[in-house]
Amino acid sequence: MKEIEILVIGGGPAGLSAAAAAADLGASVLLLERDDKPGGQLVKQTHKFFGSKKQYAGDRGYQIGDFLIEQCENNPKVEVWTETTVLGIYEDGVVTAEGQGKHLKINPEKIIVATGASERMITFPNNDLPGIYGAGAVQTLMNVHGIVPGQRVLMIGAGNIGLIVSYQLMQAGVEIAGIIEASPTIGGYLVHASKIRRAGVPILTSHTIIEAYGKDSVEGAIICKLDDKWQPIPGSKQDLKVDVICLAVGLSPLTELCFQADCQMKYVPELSGHVPIRNKYLETTRLGLYVAGDVSGVEEASSAMVEGRLAGICAASSLGHGNDVTPKLQAEALAELSELRAGPAGQKTVKGIMKLMNKGGAAC
Numbered sequence: 422m423k424e425i426e427i428l429v430i431g432g433g434p435a436g437l438s439a440a441a442a443a444a445d446l447g448a449s450v451l452l453l454e455r456d457d458k459p460g461g462q463l464v465k466q467t468h469k470f471f472g473s474k475k476q477y478a479g480d481r482g483y484q485i486g487d488f489l490i491e492q493c494e495n496n497p498k499v500e501v502w503t504e505t506t507v508l509g510i511y512e513d514g515v516v517t518a519e520g521q522g523k524h525l526k527i528n529p530e531k532i533i534v535a536t537g538a539s540e541r542m543i544t545f546p547n548n549d550l551p552g553i554y555g556a557g558a559v560q561t562l563m564n565v566h567g568i569v570p571g572q573r574v575l576m577i578g579a580g581n582i583g584l585i586v587s588y589q590l591m592q593a594g595v596e597i598a599g600i601i602e603a604s605p606t607i608g609g610y611l612v613h614a615s616k617i618r619r620a621g622v623p624i625l626t627s628h629t630i631i632e633a634y635g636k637d638s639v640e641g642a643i644i645c646k647l648d649d650k651w652q653p654i655p656g657s658k659q660d661l662k663v664d665v666i667c668l669a670v671g672l673s674p675l676t677e678l679c680f681q682a683d684c685q686m687k688y689v690p691e692l693s694g695h696v697p698i699r700n701k702y703l704e705t706t707r708l709g710l711y712v713a714g715d716v717s718g719v720e721e722a723s724s725a726m727v728e729g730r731l732a733g734i735c736a737a738s739s740l741g742h743g744n745d746v747t748p749k750l751q752a753e754a755l756a757e758l759s760e761l762r763a764g765p766a767g768q769k770t771v772k773g774i775m776k777l778m779n780k781g782g783a784a785c
């Protein structure tokens with residue numbers, strides 16, 4: 422059994438920031454990551470990030486990931502085990518994991534869950550044909566393994582992920598037959614949408630997929646226009662010949678470990694699904710278990726890093742580390758989160774957090 426002060430589950434921007442912050446205050450940290458390299462979503466993000474300079478805006482996602490990994494590697498108080506998947510968090514506090522073919526047991530004093538989110542799917546006939554991918558899978562294929570998924574793609578979803586992955590497909594020489602979006606407006610940043618439209622790709626709002634077809638793999642898709650009650654408009658069907666259908670229809674927090682650890686959970690649409698109830702210092706109703714990043718509500722890497730830092734500081738401080746500086750560090754992190762959430766996109770998160778905390782006033 423491995424004894425450790427703080428166990429961080431997940432090595433994305435939230436987990437890496439949590440590990441570095443806790444170790445900087447003197448806590449011993451073990452970070453477990455199921456992939457062969459930490460970095461989470463950042464490893465496949467080749468575009469320059471938006472937002473505030475404090476959260477590395479202007480740098481490419483994978484560069485931010487490398488910087489966060491380096492911070493942990495340079496800190497002797499952080500141990501990172503890759504290819505290690507956490508399987509369970511038990512009543513007695515023991516955490517089990519599978520790592521490189523071995524069953525492992527860890528007995529941490531505090532736990533930070535930073536497992537991120539998983540891609541959503543939608544139902545339509547033949548949605549199990551080869552050639553139908555989640556947008557994250559397409560990004561991994563192209564930007565991590567250098568493989569294009571096909572020749573001609575229908576993208577479903579015009580949020581930031583759908584727009585960014587469409588643009589990256591175009592950069593890789595893949596044709597985009599169109600981007601369809603069920604809602605009447607484009608959800609992603611208009612700067613991304615304009616770039617794509619200028620290249621001649623139609624973005625069809627109020628449109629959905631009716632079915633995919635093909636013998637052994639995708640050969641095409643039937644799409645149609647929706648009325649203002651989201652019902653198909655008769656006579657509006659179009660047949661698009663494509664060999665890939667890419668779904669960018671949102672993410673859900675990956676909260677199985679929180680459910681299993683018996684954290685009190687609540688369904689909050691603004692936070693993208695079931696999330697653990699926690700206080701403003703990110704400690705859940707299972708005392709000593711903190712959450713940070715997309716697992717606590719799908720947002721962005723920028724807020725995931727600040728939440729990770731806050732959870733790391735709070736977990737370390739609860740063990741008596743750095744108590745002279747933690748009030749200042751906590752206040753700074755909370756102020757950064759408020760700043761990040763001050764814009765229109767952040768307001769959804771603020772509303773979600775207020776619902777989660779049953780508050781009518783200001784959330785952290």
Ligand SMILES: Cc1cc2nc3c(=O)[nH]c(=O)nc-3n(C[C@H](O)[C@H](O)[C@H](O)COP(=O)(O)OP(=O)(O)OC[C@H]3O[C@@H](n4cnc5c(N)ncnc54)[C@H](O)[C@@H]3O)c2cc1C
Nearest residue numbers: 431433434435455461462507536537714715721722723725
């Ligand atoms: C296409 C795309 C573009 C984006 N662009 C931007 C942008 O421009 N700016 C921005 O701020 N954000 C952007 N984001 C969002 C950002 O990437 C995420 O919000 C951020 O990565 C969330 O960080 P996280 O650490 O919570 O989760 P993740 O990055 O998902 O990391 C979670 C980690 O946990 C690991 N894990 C999960 N379960 C286990 C387990 N049981 N055991 C061990 N390890 C586990 C996973 O393998 C993963 O490495 C984008 C996302 C996408 C998909």
